[in-house]
Amino acid sequence: MRRSSTLSGILSALLLALLTLTAGPGTARADEPHKILIADPFIELHTGPGRGYPVFHVIERGREVMIVKRRTDWFQLRTDRGLEGWAPRDQMIATLEPTGEPLDLQEPARENYMSRRWQAGVAGGDFAGASMISAFGGYAFSDNLSIELTLNHILGEFSTGYSATLGLMHVFVPEWRISPYFTLGTGVIHTEPKSTLVQSIDRDDQIGYVGGGLQFYLTRRFMLRTEYRNNVIFTSRNDNEEVDEWKYLGFAFFF
Amino acid sequence: MEVSGLRLLFLIALAATTLPGCALFRRGDAQLPPATSEQTAAEPVTGEPSDKPIIDPQVERREIRRTRIDTEDFEVGAYVGVLSVEDFESNVVYGARLAYHLTEDFFLEATAGQSRAGRTSYENLSGSADLLTDSERDYTYYALSVGWNALPGEIFLGENRAYNTAFYLVAGIGNTTFAGDDRFTVNGGFGYRILPADWIAVHFDVRDHVYDIDLLGEKKIVNNLEAHLGLSIFF
Numbered sequence: 001m002r003r004s005s006t007l008s009g010i011l012s013a014l015l016l017a018l019l020t021l022t023a024g025p026g027t028a029r030a031d032e033p034h035k036i037l038i039a040d041p042f043i044e045l046h047t048g049p050g051r052g053y054p055v056f057h058v059i060e061r062g063r064e065v066m067i068v069k070r071r072t073d074w075f076q077l078r079t080d081r082g083l084e085g086w087a088p089r090d091q092m093i094a095t096l097e098p099t100g101e102p103l104d105l106q107e108p109a110r111e112n113y114m115s116r117r118w119q120a121g122v123a124g125g126d127f128a129g130a131s132m133i134s135a136f137g138g139y140a141f142s143d144n145l146s147i148e149l150t151l152n153h154i155l156g157e158f159s160t161g162y163s164a165t166l167g168l169m170h171v172f173v174p175e176w177r178i179s180p181y182f183t184l185g186t187g188v189i190h191t192e193p194k195s196t197l198v199q200s201i202d203r204d205d206q207i208g209y210v211g212g213g214l215q216f217y218l219t220r221r222f223m224l225r226t227e228y229r230n231n232v233i234f235t236s237r238n239d240n241e242e243v244d245e246w247k248y249l250g251f252a253f254f255f
Numbered sequence: 256m257e258v259s260g261l262r263l264l265f266l267i268a269l270a271a272t273t274l275p276g277c278a279l280f281r282r283g284d285a286q287l288p289p290a291t292s293e294q295t296a297a298e299p300v301t302g303e304p305s306d307k308p309i310i311d312p313q314v315e316r317r318e319i320r321r322t323r324i325d326t327e328d329f330e331v332g333a334y335v336g337v338l339s340v341e342d343f344e345s346n347v348v349y350g351a352r353l354a355y356h357l358t359e360d361f362f363l364e365a366t367a368g369q370s371r372a373g374r375t376s377y378e379n380l381s382g383s384a385d386l387l388t389d390s391e392r393d394y395t396y397y398a399l400s401v402g403w404n405a406l407p408g409e410i411f412l413g414e415n416r417a418y419n420t421a422f423y424l425v426a427g428i429g430n431t432t433f434a435g436d437d438r439f440t441v442n443g444g445f446g447y448r449i450l451p452a453d454w455i456a457v458h459f460d461v462r463d464h465v466y467d468i469d470l471l472g473e474k475k476i477v478n479n480l481e482a483h484l485g486l487s488i489f490f
Contacts, residue, residue: 034324048419048450050359050407069325069453071489072358076453122399124428131439133399133428153430155439157467195391195435222357251363 034067036103037096045085049074057085116140116254119148123225123250128243130156134250143174148183152245154191163189163207171215183211189233206234213247225250266310327454327489330354334368334458336483340394340433344373348394348481352458354402362402364425368481370394372433386470391435396464398442400427410449419450431466431479438466444481458485 038061045057049071059065059079068076073089095103120137132155138148148169154161167185189207213227226249233241331353338348350368357363372392378385406422426443444462451457464479 047409047417048407052407053419067324069327071327072356074359133430155430155437160437
């Protein structure tokens with residue numbers, strides 16, 4: 001009951017955000033559009049932001065157009081006659097600012113990874129035989145070292161649980177496309193046995209981990225990662241519990 | 256010497272004609288350069304060159320304000336539909352959706368929904384025994400999925416209207432909280448999206464939520480089908 005009420009709270013907050021956002025496009029229109037000069041022999045305008053949408057208009061070299069918005073790798077352009085259409089990024093690279101400089105699309109690339117500060121993502125995996133859904137976010141102090149917060153939702157056959165851990169992550173060679181890293185940290189784990197089981201009670205324990213993984217730079221600001229952690233759960237019983245944790249596949253982005 | 260004198264005169268004339276114009280761009284009462292020719296002409300043409308440039312055009316740099324390009328890769332929305340909970344009737348489901356478009360082909364999607372389970376046929380027939388308490392009949396889920404715009408296209412309404420559409424496939428993992436427990440859930444399905452304008456989308460989605468449940472003693476796989484209609488906005 002408690003959980004469903006928090007979820008409905010989240011839902012209503014999202015709905016509220018949606019309602020406030022509906023005012024968004026109107027205000028965005030009021031912004032001064034970005035003017036550019038076509039430098040390619042011509043640019044083709046598609047009816048939608050995708051390669052399959054038909055070309056319905058062609059803008060020649062030397063014409064001035066406005067960038068209305070961008071979606072993924074497509075730019076919506078408006079001509080002086082009020083026609084709106086979409087052009088791909090490849091064609092936009094050759095366009096110019098009104099000053100004659102090439103248009104800077106500020107494309108995040110692998111080189112930008114070195115200057116990134118924040119990184120976040122989600123992953124799926126296995127925690128001692130139970131399924132695990134994981135969300136993480138980190139802040140980088142330097143090229144190699146960052147601090148990372150991980151939240152896990154552990155869904156097992158006999159119990160479910162949550163864990164929150166804070167740790168350090170050291171990427172050995174961040175400039176490589178596939179780069180190994182080392183991680184070390186501590187946190188808390190909360191375990192609830194399934195309601196069909198009678199005996200045990202909810203537990204809160206401290207957890208410590210050491211692990212390593214690989215991150216793979218995909219494209220633009222996106223990365224994949226896979227990770228292994230060896231957890232030690234400091235239980236209130238006589239023996240500590242050692243648990244293997246695998247994040248099979250995670251998706252991360254930096255900004 | 257003759258040439259430099261001529262050049263100087265030419266430059267003075269140029270300054271005299273252009274500088275009053277430049278003065279229009281100056282704000283406030285900042286010092287204006289002398290626009291009269293007598294003062295500069297009085298200076299000796301020959302002799303020690305002064306450190307000060309003879310002509311200080313005071314032309315303000317044209318300032319280009321680079322407006323940031325409005326990137327609309329996120330999509331937020333809400334949906335309402337019907338969820339069939341296996342053994343527990345069908346009920347209204349409503350939820351929220353956040354999507355991030357990675358490329359024109361792929362997107363990531365987070366959904367959270369809420370519904371309520373009804374009564375099983377067994378409960379109705381036997382009369383007395385209830386399998387679940389009232390609060391255990393609350394059904395909530397969340398899902399993290401990857402989507403693929405498999406068939407982008409357009410639909411045509413009459414002669415003058417065309418709207419962009421996409422038929423997409425979605426699959427992902429998540430959690431379902433039902434009958435008092437959290438259950439790891441795999442979801443998959445398809446959807447159809449129509450964009451009446453570039454910033455708004457209408458969705459029709461069909462999803463299957465699959466998980467294991469051992470409510471009746473034996474573990475079994477459950478398929479809960481959901482169909483919903485949603486509205487979302489790009490930002």
